[in-house]
Amino acid sequence: MPIAILALTIAAYAIGTTEFVIVGLLPTVATDLNVTLPLAGLIVSVYALGVTFGAPVLTALTGRIERKPLLIGLMALFIVGNAAAALSPSYEPLLVARVISAFAHGVFFSVGSTIAADLVPEDRRASAIAMMFMGLTVAIVTGVPLGTWIGQTFGWRATFWAVTGLGVVALVAIAALLPNTLSKAPPAKLIDQVRVLGSGRLLIVFAMTALGYGGTFVAFTFLAPILQDITGFSESAVSLILVLYGIAIAIGNIAGGKIANRDPVKALIGLFLAQAAVLVLFTFAAPSPVLTLVTLAALGFLSFANVPGLQLYVVQLAKQHRPGAVDVASALNIAAFNLGIAVGAWLGGVIVASPLGLGMTPVIGALLVAAALLLTLLSGALDRRTGAAYQTA
Numbered sequence: 201m202p203i204a205i206l207a208l209t210i211a212a213y214a215i216g217t218t219e220f221v222i223v224g225l226l227p228t229v230a231t232d233l234n235v236t237l238p239l240a241g242l243i244v245s246v247y248a249l250g251v252t253f254g255a256p257v258l259t260a261l262t263g264r265i266e267r268k269p270l271l272i273g274l275m276a277l278f279i280v281g282n283a284a285a286a287l288s289p290s291y292e293p294l295l296v297a298r299v300i301s302a303f304a305h306g307v308f309f310s311v312g313s314t315i316a317a318d319l320v321p322e323d324r325r326a327s328a329i330a331m332m333f334m335g336l337t338v339a340i341v342t343g344v345p346l347g348t349w350i351g352q353t354f355g356w357r358a359t360f361w362a363v364t365g366l367g368v369v370a371l372v373a374i375a376a377l378l379p380n381t382l383s384k385a386p387p388a389k390l391i392d393q394v395r396v397l398g399s400g401r402l403l404i405v406f407a408m409t410a411l412g413y414g415g416t417f418v419a420f421t422f423l424a425p426i427l428q429d430i431t432g433f434s435e436s437a438v439s440l441i442l443v444l445y446g447i448a449i450a451i452g453n454i455a456g457g458k459i460a461n462r463d464p465v466k467a468l469i470g471l472f473l474a475q476a477a478v479l480v481l482f483t484f485a486a487p488s489p490v491l492t493l494v495t496l497a498a499l500g501f502l503s504f505a506n507v508p509g510l511q512l513y514v515v516q517l518a519k520q521h522r523p524g525a526v527d528v529a530s531a532l533n534i535a536a537f538n539l540g541i542a543v544g545a546w547l548g549g550v551i552v553a554s555p556l557g558l559g560m561t562p563v564i565g566a567l568l569v570a571a572a573l574l575l576t577l578l579s580g581a582l583d584r585r586t587g588a589a590y591q592t593a
Contacts (some may be wrong), residue, residue, distance in 0.1 A: 201451075202319050202320065203413055204319050204377045204378050204379065205257060205316055205319060205320075205328055205331050205332060205371065205375075206373065206377065207373035207374045207377040207378055207396065208312050208315065208316055208331075208332040208335070208374075208378075209331060209332055209335040210335060210366070210370045210373050211271075211275060211278075211308060211312070211335070211367075211370035211373070211374065211558075212308075212309070212312070212332050212333060212334075212335030212336045212339070213335035213336070213338055213339045213343060213366065213370075214278065214335075214339075214343075214366035214367050214369075214370050215278065215304070215305050215308060215309075215335075215336070216335060216336035216337075216338075216339030216340060216343060216344075217339040217343030217344060217347055217363055217366065218278075218282055218301055218305075218360075218363045219247060219305065220340060220344045221343065221344045221347035221348060221351070221359055221363070222244055222247075222298075223244065223251070223344070223420060223421055223423060223424065223442075224242045224344060224345070224348030224351070224352075224423075224424050224438055224439060224442055225347075225348060225351040225352070225356045225359060225424070226241065226243075226244075226421070226422065226424055226425065227240075227424050227425050227428065227435075228351055228352060228355075228356045229243065229294075229356050232355070232356060233290060233291045233294070234387045235291050235557075236546060236553065237422065237425055237549070237552050237553075238548075238549030238550065238552050238553040239291065239549070239553070240543070241421050241422065241546070241549035242295070242546065242549060243294065243295065243298055244294050244417070244421050244541065244545035245541075245542040245543075245545040245546045245549075246299055246302070246540065246542075247298045247299070247301065247302045247305075248299055248302070248540075248541035248542035248545065249299075249302075249538070249539070249542045250298065250299040250300075250301075250302025250303055250305075250581050251302045251305050251306040251535070251538040252306075252535045252536075252538040252542060253535075254299075254302060254303040254306050254307070254308075254396070255303075255305075255306025255307055255531070255535060255538075256306075256531060256532065256535060258303055258306065258307045259306070259307050259310045259311070259355070259531070260404070262307060262311075264488075266382070267315055267382035268374070268375075268378050268379070268380055268382055270307075270311060271303075271308065271311065271315070271374050272371060272374055272375055272377065273310050273487055274304045274307055274311075275304070275308075275367055275370050275371035275374060276371060276481070277300060277301075277303060277304040278301055278304040278305070278308075278370075279364055279367040279371065280300060280368045280370060281297050281298070281299075281300035281301030281302075281303075281304060282297070282301055282360050282361075282363045282364040282367060283360070283361075284296070284297035284300060285297035285298060285301070285357075285360040286357045286358075286360035286364060287357075288357075292564055303362070305388060306535075306538075309534065310531055310534075312332055313329050313332065313393045315378070315382055316328040316329050316331070316332045317329055318382060319379075320506065322364070328508040335451070337450050337453060338450075340446040340449050340450070341443065341446035341447055341449070341450055342443075342446070343366075344442055344446060345363060345439040345440065345442040345443045345446065346439070347359045347363065348424075348438060348439040348442055350362055352435050352436065352438075352439065354581035369446070377419045382446055384456030387536060390476065394520050395522065395525060395528075396509040396518070396525050396529045396532055397532070399517075399521045399522055401520075401521050401579070401582065402514065402517055402521060402522065402529055402532075403482055403516050404575055404578065404582075405510070405513055405514050405517060405533070405579060406514075406532060406533060406536040407536075407572075407575055408468070408510065408572045408575045408576055408579065409510045409514075409533055409536040409537055409540060409572075410536045410537070410539045410540035410543065411444050411540065411568045411569065411571045411572035411575070412472050412475070412506055412510065412540070412568075412569055412573075412576075413503070413506065413507070413536075413537050413540040413541070414512070414537075414539070414540025414541055414542075414543050414544035414568060414570030415475070415476075415477070415479065415540075415544060415565040415566065415567075415568035415569035415572065416479070416499065416502075416503040416544065416565055416569070417541050417544030417545050417548065417565070418544045418545075418547050418551065418561050418562070418564050418565035419479065419482065419548065419561040419562040419565045419567065420503070420544075421544065421545040421548045421549075422548050422549075422552060422558060422561055423438075423442075423445075423496075424438050425552075425558060426486060426558060426559075426561070427441060427492070429558060430486045430487060430558065430559055431486055431487065431488070431492045432487075432489065433489065441493070441496065444496065444497060444500070445495065445496055445497070445499075445500040446500070447500075448497045448498070448499075448501045449497070449501070449503065449504045450504075451501055452500060452501035452502060452503065452504045453505065453507060453508065455501070455505055456471065456504065456505030456506060456507060456508045456509060457508035457509075459471070459505065459509070460509030460512055460513075461512075462510050464509040464512045464513040464516070464579075464585065465513065465576060465579065465580040466571050467509045468506055468509045468510065468576045469573065469576050469577065469580070470493060471502060471505050471506045471509065472506065472570075472573040472576060473573055474498075474502055474570050475499075475502040475503065475566075475569050476566040476567075476569040476570045476573065477566075478495060478498045478499050478502055479562045479563065479565045479566035479569060480562065480563055480566045481495055482496070482499060482562040483559060483562045483563050484497045485547040486559060486562075500519050507537070508538075510533065511558045513528065513579075514529055514530060514533040515529070515530055517529075518530070520586075544565065544568065546562070547564060547568075548561045548565075551564050570592045582586060
């Protein structure tokens with residue numbers, strides 16, 4: 201692999217850390233800023249919404265900018281957003297700072313994937329993209345627990361300063377390692393995205409993605425308070441548990457790709473069914489430390505195991521229904537993942553503030569995943585009907 205890929209991996213690591221580290225710090229942030237847990241949970245939602253709606257618009261608007269200056273500018277924006285978060289004196293400026301960081305996130309992964317693919321021969325493009333996204337996976341395993349520990353030990357602002365430092369390292373690496381001449385794809389037009397959204401079949405899969413992936417975030421957003429208030433773990437133990445969760449996520453992501461290779465619909469049906477069941481089980485396991493650890497390992501595995509199948513299924517359907525906009529459909533599915541995070545985190549906050557309370561967030565998440573399961577069954581039935589129609593014709 202060219203060393204330039206390393207620069208993209210470092211940037212992906214920084215971005216992945218800042219997206220998910222707030223989950224382990226919600227109780228700390230809520231206490232320091234004197235806000236409720238549901239309000240603190242919106243910090244997760246606004247970031248995800250910034251990625252969801254900022255990425256497609258900004259990717260289209262920046263399509264004519266040369267790739268290397270664009271990436272340097274994105275990392276500069278990332279640094280500004282995280283420094284502003286560290287300096288936020290109150291809740292509202294922190295929300296604004298998170299949106300700024302989210303704008304950098306969405307465009308980076310959209311542009312970075314194409315750059316990574318162009319840096320290697322055609323037969324190694326998938327590996328190059330996987331190498332870049334490895335930064336995101338490693339961030340979940342190491343960056344999030346480490347950032348959580350830093351925030352609990354030195355204050356949550358210290359975590360954002362640490363992430364700001366990662367952003368500086370990534371910016372320097374991009375400036376030093378990325379070649380100045382990078383090929384530039386034709387600018388993605390917003391009208392192409394609108395056309396994809398006009399496909400009913402693809403909308404079903406986007407909904408599957410948002411509900412199936414976002415269902416876990418109803419509970420995951422409030423994982424730290426669940427572990428502390430219901431299970432009884434100490435604050436310092438939370439960062440260690442996040443390491444376990446992150447390792448399970450990494451294993452699930454790899455295994456999910458292998459499971460979904462042949463038949464993504466069949467794989468997703470099984471994964472969503474297991475995911476919903478484990479979320480329900482988590483509700484009853486939460487008071488027991490041992491059962492909680494076992495359940496969280498299973499939940500971490502399942503929550504990311506559906507990602508490859510969902511992405512593969514979107515590409516397959518886009519080739520049938522919108523063959524001229526496969527890349528756009530793939531990018532919009534990434535937006536659907538983040539929309540799921542936003543909705544899941546917001547709904548979790550609503551449940552925490554309601555009489556149902558913190559302990560019921562996994563059950564509500566299971567209902568969202570169950571809805572994704574029903575949509576998957578519907579989409580599979582439509583696939584069979586379409587296949588039968590082709591055979592008849």
